[in-house]
Amino acid sequence: MTQTRHDEMSPGAATIVDVHTPSRAYEVHVGAGLLDDAGTLVRRAAGGEVAAVVSDSNVGPLYAQRVRASLEAAGYRTAYLEFDAGEQNKRFFTLVPLLEGLAEAELSRSDVVVALGGGVTGDMAGLAAALYLRGIQVAQIPTSLLAMVDSSVGGKTAVDLEAGKNLAGAFFQPSVVIADVGCLRTLSPELLADSCGEVIKHGVLADPELFDALERRPLTSMDVEDPAFAQVVARNVAIKRDVVNADEREQGVRQTLNLGHTLGHAIEAASDYALGHGSSVAAGLCCVTRATEHLGWTEPGTAARIERVCAAHGLPTNTDLAHDTILRYATHDKKRHGQTVNLVVPSAIGSVCVRKVGLDELATIVRLGCGAR
Numbered sequence: 001m002t003q004t005r006h007d008e009m010s011p012g013a014a015t016i017v018d019v020h021t022p023s024r025a026y027e028v029h030v031g032a033g034l035l036d037d038a039g040t041l042v043r044r045a046a047g048g049e050v051a052a053v054v055s056d057s058n059v060g061p062l063y064a065q066r067v068r069a070s071l072e073a074a075g076y077r078t079a080y081l082e083f084d085a086g087e088q089n090k091r092f093f094t095l096v097p098l099l100e101g102l103a104e105a106e107l108s109r110s111d112v113v114v115a116l117g118g119g120v121t122g123d124m125a126g127l128a129a130a131l132y133l134r135g136i137q138v139a140q141i142p143t144s145l146l147a148m149v150d151s152s153v154g155g156k157t158a159v160d161l162e163a164g165k166n167l168a169g170a171f172f173q174p175s176v177v178i179a180d181v182g183c184l185r186t187l188s189p190e191l192l193a194d195s196c197g198e199v200i201k202h203g204v205l206a207d208p209e210l211f212d213a214l215e216r217r218p219l220t221s222m223d224v225e226d227p228a229f230a231q232v233v234a235r236n237v238a239i240k241r242d243v244v245n246a247d248e249r250e251q252g253v254r255q256t257l258n259l260g261h262t263l264g265h266a267i268e269a270a271s272d273y274a275l276g277h278g279s280s281v282a283a284g285l286c287c288v289t290r291a292t293e294h295l296g297w298t299e300p301g302t303a304a305r306i307e308r309v310c311a312a313h314g315l316p317t318n319t320d321l322a323h324d325t326i327l328r329y330a331t332h333d334k335k336r337h338g339q340t341v342n343l344v345v346p347s348a349i350g351s352v353c354v355r356k357v358g359l360d361e362l363a364t365i366v367r368l369g370c371g372a373r
């Protein structure tokens with residue numbers, strides 16, 4: 001299932017994961033030092049004359065020069081667009097100047113946007129590329145672990161609205177993804193640990209071997225430039241690839257990527273986004289698994305294993321929020337369908353199913369899984 005291949009052309013010995021969605025096929029390159037190969041990789045995948053690098057005020061000063069130099073060495077004229085970092089800026093008021101900037105730099109339909117940064121940058125630059133001239137190519141260069149293992153792959157792009165996160169967007173696949181694990185060196189230990197919530201989720205979702213490996217050796221204890229670290233990233237990309245290849249537009253199996261998210265999003269929103277996304281997903285995953293194990297839907301012992309792995313990565317395994325607060329946020333989730341919610345239930349480590357649960361059943365799950373029992 002989760003196949004990857006070695007890049008014979010790359011001296012840095014990158015791993016390539018091939019993605020084949022109905023709308024586009026592309027490569028995800030994972031390895032250390034790949035920022036310097038960005039020009040070659042973007043040219044091979046996207047062509048064009050102009051590359052507009054989009055980044056934020058945290059990541060741009062660290063890496064934009066290096067990426068632009070690589071793009072220019074590959075024959076591109078480059079432009080650079082930067083916005084103020086932070087989820088609070090993932091809004092239309094930031095998107096509009098990006099679109100104007102692409103026009104000012106005179107990008108044509110054959111040119112390319114290069115999204116350099118974490119999830120916010122990837123989402124916004126991806127959406128700008130989807131809208132500009134009704135769609136030009138985008139290369140994703142994720143610099144956070146969360147963006148490498150999740151948001152840069154699969155084509156979800158969005159901005160937030162007053163009513164909630166990611167409520168206006170498009171499915172728009174990149175032409176190439178370049179994940180340079182060396183960028184993780186500048187990530188704070190807290191942010192690296194936070195991202196591990198999605199990594200653990202992938203293990204529970206589809207890969208008992210990955211989960212075992214995280215049990216034996218937490219990712220947070222590894223050097224990011226250890227080749228084994230890049231292998232874990234590539235494996236996560238391959239898990240996500242298998243899901244989005246099968247269901248690009250979240251009509252079916254892609255919903256399983258929301259494992260831990262029904263309660264996780266509620267915990268994240270109720271904290272006013274003070275708790276990181278991966279930490280919230282970890283807490284949501286532990287809460288839902290405790291409840292579904294109690295209900296007999298999950299193999300006994302699963303919750304304890306997930307709790308141990310989350311704790312070993314410094315992630316929360318519970319929440320002290322009031323049950324009615326969690327329920328209120330959980331039932332406002334955009335993935336609610338009338339009076340039911342599609343809840344992703346871990347059946348065991350490595351397998352999940354989607355169950356339609358009524359709001360009263362969701363209340364039971366919150367009562368059984370969240371806080372002290």
Ligand code: GLY
Pocket residue numbers: 150151153154156250254257258
């Ligand atoms: N992050 C979930 C998805 O891409 O579908």
